[in-house]
Amino acid sequence: MRIQITSTEIGRRQLTAEHLAQAVESVRQNGFVILGQVIPTPPLDLLFERMLTDLNTLLNASDQVLPVQFVPGHLQQDAPPLAPYVFAELVANPWVIQVTQALLGAGVKNTYFSGNTNLPGSGAQPVHTDGQQLWVDQPAAHPAAALIINVAPLKVSPENGSIELWPGSHQEMVITPDSTSIKVPAADLARREKVSAPIRGNTEKGDVLIRDDRLWHRGMPNHSNLPRPMIAMIHRTGWYNSGGKLKFEPGCESAFEHPLLDANVEFVAEPIDYIFRHRPYDYPPPG
Numbered sequence: 001m002r003i004q005i006t007s008t009e010i011g012r013r014q015l016t017a018e019h020l021a022q023a024v025e026s027v028r029q030n031g032f033v034i035l036g037q038v039i040p041t042p043p044l045d046l047l048f049e050r051m052l053t054d055l056n057t058l059l060n061a062s063d064q065v066l067p068v069q070f071v072p073g074h075l076q077q078d079a080p081p082l083a084p085y086v087f088a089e090l091v092a093n094p095w096v097i098q099v100t101q102a103l104l105g106a107g108v109k110n111t112y113f114s115g116n117t118n119l120p121g122s123g124a125q126p127v128h129t130d131g132q133q134l135w136v137d138q139p140a141a142h143p144a145a146a147l148i149i150n151v152a153p154l155k156v157s158p159e160n161g162s163i164e165l166w167p168g169s170h171q172e173m174v175i176t177p178d179s180t181s182i183k184v185p186a187a188d189l190a191r192r193e194k195v196s197a198p199i200r201g202n203t204e205k206g207d208v209l210i211r212d213d214r215l216w217h218r219g220m221p222n223h224s225n226l227p228r229p230m231i232a233m234i235h236r237t238g239w240y241n242s243g244g245k246l247k248f249e250p251g252c253e254s255a256f257e258h259p260l261l262d263a264n265v266e267f268v269a270e271p272i273d274y275i276f277r278h279r280p281y282d283y284p285p286p287g
Contacts, residue, residue, distance in 0.1 A: 001022065001030060002207070003023055003034065003035055005019070005035055005036055005095060013094045014095070015095055020098060023099045027099070027147070027210060027212060028143075030168060031211060031214070031215035032165055032215060033099070033209075033211075034207050034209050035096065035207065035208045037204065037206045038089070038095045038096065038206065038207070039090065039206045039207075040089060040206065041205050043089070044151075044205055044206065047079060047153045047231075048153035048154055050085050051077065051115075051117070051153065054080065054274075057275055058075070058077065061276070064276055067280055068281075069125065069281060070125045070126055070128070070219075070281075071124070071125055072123060073119040073122020074116060074119070074125055075119065076278040077114075077115055077117040077275075078113070078274040078275070079114075079231045080274060081113065081247065081248040081249060081272050081274055082252060082272075083249075083251040084252075086252040088255045090231070090255070091233070092257065100149075100210065101261075103143070104144060104147065105238070106238065107237070107239075107262065108235050108236070108237070108261055109238060109262040110246070110262070111146075111240075112232060112233055114232055115230055115231040116219065117228065117229045118160070118161040118220075118229075120223075120227065121221075123221055124220050124221055125218040126184075127183065127217065127218045128183045128217070129213070130214075131212075131213030132179065133173055133175065133177075133214060136176045141170065141172070145213075145236065146213040146235070146236045147210055147211065147212060147235045147236075148210070149209075149233040149234070150201075150209040150231065151208055151209075151230065152203055152229065154229075155205050157202050158220070158223075160223070160228045161221055161228050162202045162220065163201040163219060163220065164217055165200070165211065165215060165216075166215065168195070169215055170212040170214040170216075172192065172214075172216070174188050175214065179286070181285060183283055183286050185286040189216075200220070242264060245266040246266070247265070247266055247267075247268050247272055248265055249271070249272060250267045253267060
């Protein structure tokens with residue numbers, strides 16, 4: 001579901017009760033929602049240019065192993081953790097926070113700031129989850145405990161590899177703490193497709209995709225001639241263990257100021273090696 005945010009909501013920096021209810025219901029039932037046009041495009045253009053520059057640095061470093069995600073062409077790539085590329089509408093978006101707090105409760109905390117870049121000529125990833133059901137042997141899925149916030153600094157369509165989403169799959173009791181892989185078994189995919197076929201998460205520049213971290217999904221081939229970056233953050237309930245604080249360079253402190261979000265950040269004086277700090281990853285096939 002995509003909700004087009006109105007100019008009145010932008011001016012008030014708040015969703016209407018109707019739109020908030022629609023967003024919450026969509027995440028609960030489908031596992032995702034798209035908020036349309038909640039990020040201004042000029043800073044996204046600036047961010048896109050910098051991420052392409054960083055990508056060239058990564059690709060041209062002959063002594064580095066590319067941080068491939070599952071299959072060639074899908075790379076983990078952080079957004080630069082420094083001003084002016086970190087801005088409030090990205091890291092403390094009031095419309096996003098309104099939705100995540102409604103779903104997760106008070107004390108929402110951001111525990112992740114990274115992303116991925118889909119290169120031209122890439123393949124299709126295996127269908128997988130980013131999170132799991134928190135407990136085993138339960139009769140039904142629990143309410144959301146972690147929500148992934150995806151922001152692409154350009155329009156995303158099937159042409160440049162929009163994400164494949166499996167509506168309602170976050171309620172499946174397939175990937176649990178005792179699973180040996182986050183890849184979804186083929187038999188479960190065939191069964192689920194009869195219930196609800198996958199769709200593509202197409203977004204306009206300025207849109208935000210919010211999805212349950214248990215939702216089945218995968219990166220798809222990029223048929224265009226331009227890389228497609230996508231930033232990822234994770235909002236968690238206050239009781240969910242978050243690990244260490246996220247590191248950013250000084251100069252962007254004000255971007256994180258929001259009364260309802262624990263930004264979970266620290267500002268370090270030394271340069272942060274955000275381009276080369278990731279490594280390839282994959283998971284064994286389910287079985």
